[in-house]
Amino acid sequence: MKKLMTSTTLFLSVLCSAASLAAEGDIGVAAAMDDRYCTTCHGVEGLGNIAIEAPRLAGMEAWYLKRQLENFRAGIRGKHGEDLQGNAMRPMAAKLSDESITDIVDWIGDWEYVPAEATIEGNVRQGRTAFQACAACHGANAQGNEALGAPALAGQNDWYLLTQLRNFRAGFRGSHQEDTFGSQMVTMSKTLRDDQAVINVVSYINTL
């Protein structure tokens, strides 16, 4: 019994050679013919997976997703040797075509926005003060601002925000010369005095 399944997405005809299982001579079905791999790492419907350190994608803005996938593909993000999570993501995106990126962004757009659970506890009051600098671009409710290229932060996995802020502060993210928005974040993240300030600001974002 060989079931030949047609993928619900259709591009990448280059991969549409005969079903692999024909050669195996055994049960199974054809391998997927698209690049919709995201949920393996990022969890069911992109809810995030702490065990893989892969953040929530559900609810992420389409324009931001597109920019990040393109940055990963181009090596603008994820190439710094100390950006371990980015190092893991970059090769996943390295071969994506423009059509694949469009398809992935559309697909992710179908997922329901569910705010992530809070896992980090800091000083919310001090975090709120520090957040004023963030609010200028990311919005008072951390809802994001496309015109300024600043993504929503509210509802994101706090452990992911923490890693990214630490990476910006250390220059592991945002130091590539073509990463215009990232370099702004490198500067802005340094307004946070120390690691406790980073924890505090993320704790405040958890309340939004």
Added chain:
Amino acid sequence: MTNPVSRREFLNLLGAYGGTSAVLQAGVALGFMPSSSQAAEITLQANNGKKVAILGTGISALTTAWELTKAGYGCTLLEASHRPGGRMFTVRSGTVIDEIGNYQRCEWDNDPHLYFNAGAARIPSIHSNVLKYCKELEVELQVFVNESKTAWVQDDAMNGGKPVRNTDYSSSMQGFISEMLSKALGDSQLDSSLTESESEILLSMLRRFGDLNEDMLYKGSTRAGYGSGGFLDHGTKKDVVALRDLLKARNGGSVMVTTQEGTGSGPLLMQPVGGMDRIIYAFANRLRDRIKFRAPVTEVMVKGDGVEVAYEQNGVTEVLKADYCFNCIPSHLMSGIPNNFPTDYSEALNYIRRGRAYKAAFQAKERFWEKENIYGGITWVNAPIQQIWYPPHNIHGKKGVVLAAYNFGGANYTEMSQEDRIEDLLKHGEKVHPNYREMAEKPMTIAWHRMNHMLGCAPRWARNRGGWSDKEEQMYETLRQPVNGRHYLIGDQSTQHSAWMESAIQSAHYALADLDQRVRSEPA
């Protein structure tokens, strides 16, 4: 209060008084040493009409499904991938390697001998349950040659980077170790712990172990082969490689212990004829109507009277209701699937780390290794590729598949492009075989950390080299207890000796025994 004697200390004491045989017997009793292992007898209560959801189709899942189906349970298996088997994966003509961002389709010659076991590849003779199922399901086995003394050892720092034969390395190393130990036997401290007769026997053994001369010195050995002659003419010994030179190789430990069967490795192992996945398909073909492929699980809810598993197939979400659930989805992926597990259970799932492993292989235009007197075994290379394996089957055939890298550490292959991986294996391989690059056709690579629906190789529990912490032991026990008596975690993640099929099968047997006992104790 006196300190309790540790098991290890106890064995040392016993050795001092009772000799080796006493240590061996007690070691088996204390669980240090493998006894001759027996396959489990599975006797499940039959025909109870219970329904079981099995998540994944790794060998633990297939074992579970097979045993339960034989007993009359109604099983449904959900597999996220297009193929069964998980990390028991054989690549041959037509196989897709579904690595994320590095999709590969194998275009080797369509020949049953030309395959690459990209995951599990060897069966030790003490893995009785694997062997039991091979026998029961009529999977034909053949010998796998794990060690060949004519294979090579290569390290850029040793012998000017030129490879030496395994036997040159190992017989010389045995010689030097024996020579040094026999000298040390004159040392009063070592000597005082042995009787005269013991010293005599040890010296006699060392002389033969190291092939020492009458003065108990190592001056080369014909075990390393002859420099010339040996058949029509008297053989002459090869020049001795100086100990100082041998000690420049950093991979000598691997060279010296390949033959130590115990936890798995040994000089003679087994493999299924045609590829390791013959075991998987032997199960899966018997269970075929019960397996749903490309059906990733999207939610696991344990209820009072059963388990509800949501999965997606053909873009539609379905719910499978079952009395029990056996789950071999890798723990790090299960963390990304909504569930209602208890907090301590989820914490334990999140704790297990995913191991890294990388393998690569190519189809060789000719069996060039046979021209170098190699018929199987492993060449050890002190580079990230670490190992080169030669196929022990189809001797003198036209082509063969060479395993060109096997790295189970932290090398950066996961992040490398396919082109860079191929260049890496060729550049290191040609230090051993000058015609390697020319012989290599269509290399295939697999970084398990990037494999779709797997994202890792063998699970890693212990975070410290010293062994399992108490906290880890406790989390392990948490995961071995079924959630609400309904949800069982299986697979090598649910064992203390991961990376072996035998462990995965035993995890299934352990869970099945628990299930059977619960079912039997239910009111009629």
